[in-house]
Amino acid sequence: MGGTAMTPDIDDSPLSRAGRTKVYAFYGGMVVVAVIAFLAIRSIGEGLGAPSGSGARVPLEAGQSINTLFHALLALAVIVVTARVAGWLFGLVGQPAVIGEVVGGIMLGPSLLGQISPALHAQILPASVTPFLSVYAQLGVILYLFLVGLDLDLSVLRKSGHATLAISHASIIAPFLIGSVLALGLYPILSTSDVPFTVFALFTGVSLSVTAFPVLARILTDLKISRSRMGVVALTCAAIDDVTAWCLLALVVSIVQARSADAVRTVLLTVAFLFVVLQVAAPLVRRVIPRLDRSPDLTRAALSVVLIAMLASAMTTEYIGIHGFFGAFLFGAILPHGSRIATELNRRLDDFVAVLFLPVFFAYTGARTELGLVSGVQDWLICGVIIAMACLGKFGGTLAASRLSGLNWRDSAALGILMNTRGLVQLIVLNMGLDLGVITPKLFTMLVMMALVTTVMTTPILQILLRKHPWVERVPSAALEGVARLT
Amino acid sequence: MGGTAMTPDIDDSPLSRAGRTKVYAFYGGMVVVAVIAFLAIRSIGEGLGAPSGSGARVPLEAGQSINTLFHALLALAVIVVTARVAGWLFGLVGQPAVIGEVVGGIMLGPSLLGQISPALHAQILPASVTPFLSVYAQLGVILYLFLVGLDLDLSVLRKSGHATLAISHASIIAPFLIGSVLALGLYPILSTSDVPFTVFALFTGVSLSVTAFPVLARILTDLKISRSRMGVVALTCAAIDDVTAWCLLALVVSIVQARSADAVRTVLLTVAFLFVVLQVAAPLVRRVIPRLDRSPDLTRAALSVVLIAMLASAMTTEYIGIHGFFGAFLFGAILPHGSRIATELNRRLDDFVAVLFLPVFFAYTGARTELGLVSGVQDWLICGVIIAMACLGKFGGTLAASRLSGLNWRDSAALGILMNTRGLVQLIVLNMGLDLGVITPKLFTMLVMMALVTTVMTTPILQILLRKHPWVERVPSAALEGVARLT
Numbered sequence: 014m015g016g017t018a019m020t021p022d023i024d025d026s027p028l029s030r031a032g033r034t035k036v037y038a039f040y041g042g043m044v045v046v047a048v049i050a051f052l053a054i055r056s057i058g059e060g061l062g063a064p065s066g067s068g069a070r071v072p073l074e075a076g077q078s079i080n081t082l083f084h085a086l087l088a089l090a091v092i093v094v095t096a097r098v099a100g101w102l103f104g105l106v107g108q109p110a111v112i113g114e115v116v117g118g119i120m121l122g123p124s125l126l127g128q129i130s131p132a133l134h135a136q137i138l139p140a141s142v143t144p145f146l147s148v149y150a151q152l153g154v155i156l157y158l159f160l161v162g163l164d165l166d167l168s169v170l171r172k173s174g175h176a177t178l179a180i181s182h183a184s185i186i187a188p189f190l191i192g193s194v195l196a197l198g199l200y201p202i203l204s205t206s207d208v209p210f211t212v213f214a215l216f217t218g219v220s221l222s223v224t225a226f227p228v229l230a231r232i233l234t235d236l237k238i239s240r241s242r243m244g245v246v247a248l249t250c251a252a253i254d255d256v257t258a259w260c261l262l263a264l265v266v267s268i269v270q271a272r273s274a275d276a277v278r279t280v281l282l283t284v285a286f287l288f289v290v291l292q293v294a295a296p297l298v299r300r301v302i303p304r305l306d307r308s309p310d311l312t313r314a315a316l317s318v319v320l321i322a323m324l325a326s327a328m329t330t331e332y333i334g335i336h337g338f339f340g341a342f343l344f345g346a347i348l349p350h351g352s353r354i355a356t357e358l359n360r361r362l363d364d365f366v367a368v369l370f371l372p373v374f375f376a377y378t379g380a381r382t383e384l385g386l387v388s389g390v391q392d393w394l395i396c397g398v399i400i401a402m403a404c405l406g407k408f409g410g411t412l413a414a415s416r417l418s419g420l421n422w423r424d425s426a427a428l429g430i431l432m433n434t435r436g437l438v439q440l441i442v443l444n445m446g447l448d449l450g451v452i453t454p455k456l457f458t459m460l461v462m463m464a465l466v467t468t469v470m471t472t473p474i475l476q477i478l479l480r481k482h483p484w485v486e487r488v489p490s491a492a493l494e495g496v497a498r499l500t
Numbered sequence: 501m502g503g504t505a506m507t508p509d510i511d512d513s514p515l516s517r518a519g520r521t522k523v524y525a526f527y528g529g530m531v532v533v534a535v536i537a538f539l540a541i542r543s544i545g546e547g548l549g550a551p552s553g554s555g556a557r558v559p560l561e562a563g564q565s566i567n568t569l570f571h572a573l574l575a576l577a578v579i580v581v582t583a584r585v586a587g588w589l590f591g592l593v594g595q596p597a598v599i600g601e602v603v604g605g606i607m608l609g610p611s612l613l614g615q616i617s618p619a620l621h622a623q624i625l626p627a628s629v630t631p632f633l634s635v636y637a638q639l640g641v642i643l644y645l646f647l648v649g650l651d652l653d654l655s656v657l658r659k660s661g662h663a664t665l666a667i668s669h670a671s672i673i674a675p676f677l678i679g680s681v682l683a684l685g686l687y688p689i690l691s692t693s694d695v696p697f698t699v700f701a702l703f704t705g706v707s708l709s710v711t712a713f714p715v716l717a718r719i720l721t722d723l724k725i726s727r728s729r730m731g732v733v734a735l736t737c738a739a740i741d742d743v744t745a746w747c748l749l750a751l752v753v754s755i756v757q758a759r760s761a762d763a764v765r766t767v768l769l770t771v772a773f774l775f776v777v778l779q780v781a782a783p784l785v786r787r788v789i790p791r792l793d794r795s796p797d798l799t800r801a802a803l804s805v806v807l808i809a810m811l812a813s814a815m816t817t818e819y820i821g822i823h824g825f826f827g828a829f830l831f832g833a834i835l836p837h838g839s840r841i842a843t844e845l846n847r848r849l850d851d852f853v854a855v856l857f858l859p860v861f862f863a864y865t866g867a868r869t870e871l872g873l874v875s876g877v878q879d880w881l882i883c884g885v886i887i888a889m890a891c892l893g894k895f896g897g898t899l900a901a902s903r904l905s906g907l908n909w910r911d912s913a914a915l916g917i918l919m920n921t922r923g924l925v926q927l928i929v930l931n932m933g934l935d936l937g938v939i940t941p942k943l944f945t946m947l948v949m950m951a952l953v954t955t956v957m958t959t960p961i962l963q964i965l966l967r968k969h970p971w972v973e974r975v976p977s978a979a980l981e982g983v984a985r986l987t
Contacts, residue, residue, distance in 0.1 A: 040666040043901075047673040051705075054680040058687060058697035065693045082824055085635045086642075086815040090808060097804050144631035148572045155573075179527040186534040193541040200545060206552045210545040218538075313851045317584050320856055321577060328573040337569055361848040364800045369807055417526055 096372030118375030153370025162345020187410025192221035225436030583859030605862030640857025649832020674897025712923030
């Protein structure tokens, strides 16, 4: 009647021509007939017998699966909200949002929420959702590192290979040795007699040598310098650091489990994997991607192929024992930077992964961290010494190697402070050490404090070194002149 | 030297100015010194004692978490590959890809892979990844239904409300009564004496009344008619059907658990939730969205707010007991269709969810389905009768109600065959029945066969009814004239 072509009104609709009265009458009659009919069928059926036997009844199972989904959704919602709020608060004081999200995750764990209200904590993060959150969190990091890899230009990496390798290994060896010296002091106080000194010293060394590749990547991305020359060198060093650290960790694990052949296997398989990816997969990808890029939009088939290959790469490194994160990152890195598929994947998934996946990783790690165990003056002194030694080893080692490699003082110092970021990879390593019984819960907590402090100090010091106001991208610096060349 | 501004060659890099020899010498010396230093520290440390006591050692725990991630990645990769291949094969014979993906999921379960190679099946889908895959699969469906909701224009739904409600309830009541009659025949043969007839009849009725809302939505999307008038009516009916079916199911569950107050609570809470969403949230959203749409791109904050609200909505319906799927769908539906945020969310997430999430839902359901239990002529005859009765009830009931509501024969028949799609929601209901001990594994399997057959027959019959070649969108039909008006 009065309807436009865009919004036909009720009388234009074929469904309402029958008139409401008829519809209501039909509807009402239908329900009445149905109820009477069912009651009739029921009275007949009640007289029937059925074969005896148990139907393998599990009466409360159905409700359980609904509860798991409910708790998973609740946990997800609370984690995402906490991360956004904490990230926003940290942003106000000039810290990157990612550190706020990390602290938010720890706050949701036993360190704060578990202390304040164990009942609420058990309600929000019950044991039934832990298996889901654990794998989901790691899958999120895999997707995230894949995107970080996509953003990297591998041709730049290759050109600064030798010096980067030296800086990277210096930034492992110096803190590793300092960690071993530290072990001499910590072993009589904080270890237990069933842990051999060699294992303890190796573990302390490794835990001081870790650089948080994911957190470093997010700091660099948040500061918009992940594509600068220094950002690329830092990411490359951190990636090499992490591979080395995981190899060392595999060595420690295999010594603990008295199967030292595993360490050799890990190294050999890693080298073979790197060879296959860089020498076989990368040239293949460089030939296939331009063809996929020719279609007007990213097709579902192309997306499937890329995601399947990424999963396969992550799976392989997970199988080798150096963590699936590296496979995902590496596969992202060999996809040509700037290809339409890389740009489109980043555009589509970047925010989604940052909002719905990464906070869960932070909460998962926070759930396994307990800060309430450090108390008393002596404990805090030891904690302070650990933090000082950690900074000395990582910052000092990187600074020395960078200067020897020809970087100027400021860039060397910036690189040193960047490599001193330990964040969440450190927390994962520490959790493994705790699981293995190599470190006590108290030392675990002190090392967690160290990881947090070194991560939080990165941005302010970096901003001072780069002579910047809180938002780096607004004030280009001479130290970042590489950005202009690369982007 | 010969480098361009875009790709500086090695000699331009500050890192390589130091020269390779110096770097190598430094690097080699560093490693040698490190090894000697560690051995020296070790020889001192070996003499130290540590406090006695156990470090709460759990030696093999660390490897376990790595294995879970590996198996999750393996399962994910296999599931995604199987879904893509099976979907592609089914596409070749004119079936929508989604049915191939469903069949692929069942093939990965005990029905095929578990029969052929139990060892391979246990390797690909071990028990350790089930808790993850289960929640991940449901989260995927939540995201998917949210996107389907985004694609819906709620103003069209509201205009055909009364007739749609009548058609929808006719398409529930007819198969429900026919299912109850069927129960008279099945109860003496396939039930067990510990299940009361009333419960058995209610469950059989509900399981014949289910319409697979997610699969229906995908069939409509694959055929590109989800926005046509018939598509909208079918989706609305299916949504009402599913709410009603879940309410009936909640009734059955509460009778089984002898707490019939739960059914009343479920209905009241559902009505209250619908009121809040449609009368409070929807007007609020209509006011907020235009403001968010003003920013040049979808910001991370806007994305967070929308995803958090969607999770909260899904969580609420999950809490009520009518499944989180509906909350996600409903929240998607109240977001203004065509707003920038809705379009952008769909563009970014659609393919990603279809590739990386939905196949897991199909595999998860397939893992709980066992087709090997139906054998012998009598079994297959019973199975045939169940399928015939199911089609009669759903197709017949919908056809009658549609004709009475004023639709023409062809549209009524098309709607009838659409509502006859049972797919995966049916499989979920059946699994709940099996968990509750209401149906035996044999009857479960027969009802699964019924769900598959009714789902597979939908597309070919629909194509005949709409007089179309396999790809509907290429041959517009008179029955779809609404599309032109709405898009």
